[in-house]
Amino acid sequence: MKTVEDLRKLREEVQQMTKLRDGGAEVKIVVGMGTCGIAAGARETLNAFVQEIAVKSLSGVVVTQAGCVGLCDREPIVEVNAKDGRTIYARVTPEKARRIISEHVQGGRVIEDWVTRN
């Protein structure tokens, strides 16, 4: 490392390494990971969220998991907790996950078609 710019460049690159531990997230995405959810592909969904957040370098967004919420027929279930409140999406595929990030989390528009109510 020869210059201050080198340090700052490296910091940009490695920032993701500890970001998960910062806390203070504004948006929390919770993926249902009960047996039913996992069988329906919840892990792929979860990982799609993680990837997308990293690719877009979004800050203040965390992805966590929860157990079965009792809507097993509609898994993978994803809950988005943001300023606009709590939204529950059903049958979230990795493809849908990426759209939830761009339209809901970044754009602030709930995707009504995928919302489920219990």
Added chain:
Amino acid sequence: MNLYRAHVLVCAGAGCVSSGCQDTQNALIDEIAKQGLDREIKVIETGCIGTCDLGPVIVVYPEGVFYRKVGADGAREIVKEHLLKGRVVNSLLYRNPLTSQLVQTYGEMEFFNRQLRVALRNTGIINPDVIEEYIARDGYEALARVLTTMSREDVISTLKQSGLRGRGGAGFPTGLKWQFAYNEAGPVKYVVCNADEGDPGAFMDRSILEGDPHTVIEAMAIAGYAIGSEQGYVYVRAEYPLAVRRLQHAINQARSYGLLGQGIFGTSFTFDLDIRVGAGAFVCGEETALIASIEGKRGEPRTRPPFPAVKGLWGKPTIVNNVETFANICPIIIYGPEWYSRIGTEKSKGTKVFAVAGNINNTGLVEVPMGMTLRQLIFDVCGGIPDGKEFKAAQTGGPSGGCLTKEHLDVTMEYDSLVELGSMMGSGGLIVMDENTCMVDIARYFLDFTQDESCGKCTPCRVGTKRMLEILERITAGEGQDSDIDTLMALANNIRTTSLCGLGQSAPNPVLSTLKYFRAEYEAHIKEKRCPAGVCQSLLSYNIAGAKCRGCGLCARVCPTSAIIGKPKEVYKIERNKCVKCGACVEKCPFGAVARA
């Protein structure tokens, strides 16, 4: 770089190492691989999280779920339940000792959410062996700014403005110390980090070196720039092998990244660091003895002045600062002296790390703003006294300090208020004592320590502490004499005023302060041959109360010397001449019939 959805932090502070965190971590890693989660979940070995009595400790991010006492089986369960299925493992959660409620996350624990972590900002959060994790959290940014945008004078005036005072004991203003060394002529000067940490019960310096070694390296380089030094030494005791290993690893990394060595950040500034390992003697924490020890001489103190800032290591201008002092430097540079001086009180700025031990629910390391009251620290942050017992006293400043009593619970924890009460901040050791503690015995314990650690160079300390210890030993053995309190006071004042270094000057403090606040306890030992707290073995006698004894015979069965005689269903009796006062019968009796007086 691989992207992980969860980070599992395994505390690998020395406390958790001794409670078996290595097995826990191995089990965790194996099970994660077995469940095919190893590309999604990262295991990070980190420094001391602070809750040392709860180890092995694991924290799962991003939720921040805090698990305690996690063995290998527990680790496997966390993987199968929490990491795979998102179900928190309740049986491994922490329970609030006061409300008995389960607490899920780190942030909800009183122990953590009352803390303000400046010196410990990275400890327990990053992997100390990975320099990138330090850099990700603004590591080496302070050094970068100092070298490229600040003059040496700027650095010193920033420190002065911040109000930072030394955390090693005396509380000397750090900026002023650096100024003195800056004023001296070069070219050769030294920066020394005091990591001797001899106060029994204090372990903040060890935890910082183990958990965030780069913060010390970076701050020492900043100090080097400010005073005009190219070489630093960290003096660590050999009893801290993990700290030495992690620090050496961090120094090597910093060198290979060009953060130590020649021309740092393309400037003309050169700085390097070496570790000096001490044998672990209390007196070697005293700065002039420490310097002698680094020079390869006997670790004995010398008179000051000249102070090390003028004539230190190898006769050259030297600053000696404590580990925790250094750990505060980078945040002051990054967030500014105004930010720092808003924390704390008028004369004690910033935060202080306390190592809390003794009769307390949450033992461990806590960092709180200066000026928090003793009551808040003990009862709010650390969960109060276990088993419904009463608070009796707290020792601050270790063997050089004194005790605070119930009347002092509302004292603010800062340098000057503690000195006013005859104690001191010291390095931040805090030993909490409940009603079953004998204050004469405590004074004896500390004197035993200082007497043993006295280097012997000056007479008052070498001989005086020995005489004081003898008197305390005889008082606790029931052989105290009427004149003993006066003799103790006279000796104490002599030793205090005539000893060569701080060790002797402060050694009588535990005696003086217990005499001041618990004189009646000394008198009970001397005049009535009685230990009111029921601690001093020679003064105790055991009796079975006839009214309470049901004649079950349990006491007779546990007695190791067959000193208890009697027949079932009749009142048992203790034979004095055989009784060794071990107390086994008291513990065993289901009816509370055995009295210790």
